[in-house]
Amino acid sequence: QQNHTVTKNSITMARLTALLFALVAALALVSTHAFAPTPTFRNAVTVSPSALNVDVKISVGDGEPIESALRRFKREVNKSGHLMELRHKRYFENTQEKKKRKIVQARNRKRIERMQRRKMSNRT
Known part of the structure; x- marks a missing residue:
């Protein structure tokens, strides 16, 4: 009977150890991805997502003068209104x-x- 109790306890301990090992492995896996340092690039230009979601585009035709394309682009930028919004957000x-x-x-x-x-x- 004592031998049977020892094997039962050892099986329970083995299961607990395996469960604990699996738990520690899962925590280690999650924590490495959750707190991974972000890579820093010194020369890279970071593009921050704008809260205004500005998407101004124009299509330049073949042979179209650059001045007229710039005029159309400026008009589209003014119509989008994001420069005025930025001007208002410049100061509190x-x-x-x-x-x-x-x-x-x-x-x-x-x-x-x-x-x-x-x-x-x-x-x-």
């Missing part, structure tokens, strides 16, 4: 100033829309 703007700016922007936008509607109605 409290909520009251932001509200005032948004009201003025909405007023200007509505004025431009009214002018465009007037132009379109005069065409017909």
Whole structure:
């Protein structure tokens, strides 16, 4: 009976040891990937993802002068509005100033829309 108890205990200990070994191996595997140092490149240019998600593209035709392509690109950049957003984020703007700016922007936008509607109605 004593021999049977010893083998039972040794089997239990072997199982516990195997389980503990598997647990330690899993933790070691997870921790090496979770806290892996990021590689640093001194000469590499890092591109940070923009919060504005700006994607301004133009297609330049064959034989098109570079000046006209630049003009079209500048127009697209201005239409996207991200430069104005960056200009506003250059300095801290409290909520009251932001509200005032948004009201003025909405007023200007509505004025431009009214002018465009007037132009379109005069065409017909």
